Amino acid sequence: MLSVALLLCACVDKTEPPRTIMGADAERGLAAMQRVGCAACHVIPGVRWPAGLTGPSLRGFSDSPMIGGRFPNRPDVLVDWLIDAPAMSSETAMPAMPLTQAEARDIAAYLYTLDE
Numbered sequence: 541m542l543s544v545a546l547l548l549c550a551c552v553d554k555t556e557p558p559r560t561i562m563g564a565d566a567e568r569g570l571a572a573m574q575r576v577g578c579a580a581c582h583v584i585p586g587v588r589w590p591a592g593l594t595g596p597s598l599r600g601f602s603d604s605p606m607i608g609g610r611f612p613n614r615p616d617v618l619v620d621w622l623i624d625a626p627a628m629s630s631e632t633a634m635p636a637m638p639l640t641q642a643e644a645r646d647i648a649a650y651l652y653t654l655d656e
């Protein structure tokens with residue numbers, strides 16, 4: 541069991557810089573998520589309702605090395621994903637969302653506060 545845990549930890553590149561996003565504001569990101577309804581499909585810590593189950597829970601997302609199991613979890617990749625996931629992965633069930641670049645950056649900043 542211990543060796544499995546060590547193997548999993550080895551996948552996370554500890555040399556990566558912290559995921560700070562210049563000029564982004566996590567509180568604005570939370571408001572934007574409530575406005576466009578991310579919680580219709582996701583459990584999101586900080587959003588009480590509706591906690592939908594179509595997509596994965598975003599609890600602890602900051603600690604995840606991958607987005608959708610396919611893309612590296614980096615700010616620039618996450619912002620693209622939030623705006624237009626189907627453009628990155630044609631078979632994904634995550635829809636394109638009506639977000640500006642600035643809103644997506646704010647949301648990414650919020651998601652990177654979700655560690656465990």
Ligand code: HEC
Pocket residue numbers: 573576577578579580581582594595596597598601604606607608609622629631632633634635637647651
């Ligand atoms: C119609 C349902 C739906 C809506 C609305 C939606 N998502 Fe998703 N989301 C999904 C699904 C389904 C996946 C899994 C996609 C995959 O793995 O291809 C996903 C994946 C994700 C992921 C990657 C999670 C992981 O663990 O890899 C993030 C982050 C995310 N969504 C954030 C958001 C945010 C933020 C919003 C609002 C701006 C949003 N989603 C709106 C359905 C949705």
